[in-house]
Amino acid sequence: MTQVDLEPRYVVGIVCFIGLISAPFLLPILTLRQLTAALFLGMFAMSWDYVSGYTGQLSFGHSMFFGIGGYTAAVLNLELGLTPVLAILVGTIAAGIAGLAVGFPALRLEGPYLALITLIAPLVLVQIVNIFPGTLGGDAGLPSPAGLVSVDEPIGILSTIGFETVFVHETIVYYYLALALFLAIYALFYVFTRSYVGSIFTAIHEDEDAVRSVGINAAKFKVFAFTMSGTVGGLAGAAFVHTAGEPNPGEILSIVVSIEVVLVSILGGMGTITGPAAAGIVYYFVRDALQTSSLTIPVLDATVGHISMALFFAIALLVLFFLPKGALPWVTEWSRDILERRSQRSESPS
Template sequence: MADETLSTETVEDTDRSLASAVLAPRYLLGVVGVVAFATVPFVGVSTTQLLVLIGAFYFGMFAMSWDVVSGYTGEISFGHALFFAVGGYTSTLLNLGFGLPPTVTIPAGVLLAAVAGLLIGVPALRIRGPYLSLVTLVAPLILLQVFIIYGDIFGGELGLSSPAALVTADEFDLVVTANYYIALGLFLAILLLLFAVTRSDVGSVLTAIREDEDAVAAAGLNVAKFKVFAFVLSAAIGGLAGAMFVHTPVGSPRPSQLLALIVSIEVLIAAILGGMGTIVGAGLGGVFFYFVNDLLNQQDFTIPLVGVGINEASLLIFALLTMALIYVLPQGVFPWAIRAGRRLLGRAREKPVATDGGRETSPIEQVSERYRRALDELEERLRSDER
């Protein structure tokens, strides 16, 4: 009877903790943000601005895919545009060359991007730090040279003509609106998927690998398996973003949009601005970076003293802003906003907010604790079998 009462109290406590987590201010604020984005087409936003937001959502997906590897495992990638390009070019070539619809070519692009992630992830297991970053940097440069050498197939530096559109309609405004909601829905789906993965046991292991890879291996976990998983998942999502992007009115299969080194640098800056190792921060950072960068590129204002137009120095402005944030807010804007919100509500904690969303214990402690519990359960089962 006492056990039943204890079990009931435990369930009630779990339900209350779950309800309090769901009703947390940051999640409620997220719901408000989703509703706000959903109403954007009905509040007088121009078609041009909707097109920019479409591109921003796909860039935000790309930033989240980068954050899975670099933000959580600490394996910094300087050539993540490779997966973006593999997905986009695969879908385009299959559509233009074989007449396959986007419903077939897009999954093919995702699959090939995942294979590319596997091809890079497995050899990368033998190297760490700057050597891995060098490999990720060289890989897209090699692919770009292949595109140039076989320009008759890949279109060279000019790229290919646009493939079939995701949505067709007589009115262009309807096409743009439909693409907007497709991009928003996919952005939210990927956000929820990666949020669930990174908040699971797998996410704890990935974060622990970033903190101390040797400690994770000493705990009896297969580090290589989790690294490969992160690379493949990241590549697949990056490939999905690229494959969808080329079929929108704002995207096209060109190296300047999919494969150029500047694309990899931009996604790195966006993730750092939002907050590495947070998924949400990286996604919002990607959306913010793309939208504001496009806005700056449309300005004709000349910066005093230096005599340079804002549209010519947009990337420089973001780079300087990123360097300043590294010193002032090293964890990024999103974790800082969480801490500021807690202080505002009078719920500040003594322990700092972790980059993975504010866990109270370190990732290594979480992994070790789960490993110890698993051993205890195994030992109990062996004892019960002997009886």
């Protein structure tokens, strides 16, 4: 019988997948709600990595797409009475159009100039939200729109075994909806980045002139990257406000959200999709643990929660210093070294 040796990173991936599937049976409801929100942060990070990690077109205002998707869906549901599914669909399309609109300036600009445009865009949207507080809620945001699953009590499901009634909390339903969307977005980006499209994206990142010299329309792929990234980011933002969050600037539109997404992607490993997806989940819980910690630091005479952001950024700097390419590339290298040493030991004579 042939023995199949899996790299440790694949084993970790399988364990994490099983853990995500089993989370509702292992975690309390409050933690499950946090994990649901963390999945959305992972989705946001993947949408950024798709365009910036692969093509090198730096976007420092990706919250624009999350905000357009989320606010469009929320307003359509609250003001016009559209169903959540239809509101999410329209919000996704609106964000895709915004991605297309940003993609065209990206044909003429690059580096800090493109980054500046993407940085200004969400700031303009925040001002628009404040100008129309009656419709868009201002700094406080809008009230929560209708949920994808609208129930006031736990959902009763009749078991096929013994006809016992099993009650499922709404939070569990939202969690599995978020997990399904997370996995679908991951699969979509994974397939695209591993196809010829991903190869062209990487080539554009490394040498756009060389791509043009072989007759490939680099402009078309750059616009496509922004459009697809915006569409997926808008989908995640629209689904977020109908499941795990609220349509307010602090959660989906502020510049802080954009910075967090960039930081998460760099820490996880730019240009990998898997790294930002996983780092988004880890980042959410590490940040929350630091913010809610009441542990006192003797020398500073302050609680960890009081200086949580300073501590977090210090940790991030240490990670970037020791792992400049991000966590996933390091894990990949480490797992391959283990597999290679294992192979050498099995081939060496006893």
